[in-house]
Amino acid sequence: MILEIDNVELYFKEKRILNGIYLKAETGEVTGVLGSNGCGKSCLLNIIFGSLKPKYKLVRINNKPILKPLFQTKLVAYLPQHNFIPGALKLKTIFTIFKVSWKDFINDFDSFSIYMNSKFNKLSGGERRLIETYIILKSNSKIVLLDEPFSHLAPLHIEKLKALISEEKQNKAIIITDHMYRQIIDISDNIYFLKGGSSKLIKDLKELEDYKYLNMNTFE
Numbered sequence: 001m002i003l004e005i006d007n008v009e010l011y012f013k014e015k016r017i018l019n020g021i022y023l024k025a026e027t028g029e030v031t032g033v034l035g036s037n038g039c040g041k042s043c044l045l046n047i048i049f050g051s052l053k054p055k056y057k058l059v060r061i062n063n064k065p066i067l068k069p070l071f072q073t074k075l076v077a078y079l080p081q082h083n084f085i086p087g088a089l090k091l092k093t094i095f096t097i098f099k100v101s102w103k104d105f106i107n108d109f110d111s112f113s114i115y116m117n118s119k120f121n122k123l124s125g126g127e128r129r130l131i132e133t134y135i136i137l138k139s140n141s142k143i144v145l146l147d148e149p150f151s152h153l154a155p156l157h158i159e160k161l162k163a164l165i166s167e168e169k170q171n172k173a174i175i176i177t178d179h180m181y182r183q184i185i186d187i188s189d190n191i192y193f194l195k196g197g198s199s200k201l202i203k204d205l206k207e208l209e210d211y212k213y214l215n216m217n218t219f220e
């Protein structure tokens with residue numbers, strides 16, 4: 001499956017946030033999105049998901065325009081920047097509701113086994129983020145959008161999550177954004193950089209220095 005989005009024009013009042021966006025993601029690949037604070041990364045993922053309606057946009061799957069919001073097609077799962085799982089739910093219930101295997105999760109993250117009957121809001125911020133990311137990543141959807149999955153995670157959990165992302169991409173098109181740029185560079189097959197409302201496909205990591213996203217000599 002090939003997902004493309006272009007012709008995006010997003011305004012909030014008179015302020016133009018996005019214009020000149022082109023992004024392509026496909027099954028078997030991780031597509032990373034990098035950019036400074038406020039450049040529009042979350043807005044772009046929201047627009048792809050269909051929960052934010054810009055002035056213009058064109059979403060195509062396998063070259064066919066998709067006119068209804070993508071979330072209505074059940075093709076897509078989206079990890080938003082904020083917590084989305086109700087805090088009063090027990091972990092076991094959450095995995096049942098989202099149809100994700102608790103056993104597989106415990107195989108990957110055995111330290112969570114003690115939490116099976118705990119409520120979600122009793123977990124730490126990083127633990128909650130890990131569970132939300134895992135649930136979205138392991139969903140049945142063929143397109144996965146991850147907004148800052150690595151925030152608050154301990155290094156070992158980040159490494160495990162990266163391995164899972166690489167596994168899941170075999171059957172999914174994954175779009176990911178995070179400020180942990182080294183992790184994004186590590187797992188991405190393609191990287192788009194957002195600046196001034198438009199996207200640029202990065203061919204050489206040095207461009208990230210030229211665009212003043214990273215300090216000069218970061219990649220020496």
Ligand SMILES: Nc1ncnc2c1ncn2[C@@H]1O[C@H](COP(=O)(O)OP(=O)(O)OP(=O)(O)O)[C@@H](O)[C@H]1O
Nearest residue numbers: 012017035036037038039040041042043044081179
């Ligand atoms: N609902 C809204 N109303 C008005 N302006 C908004 C709204 N949502 C986002 N913006 C503005 O749009 C711009 C892009 O926001 P967005 O959250 O997409 O940035 P981002 O690249 O994800 O930033 P960060 O890396 O800090 O999370 C920002 O200037 C933000 O203030």
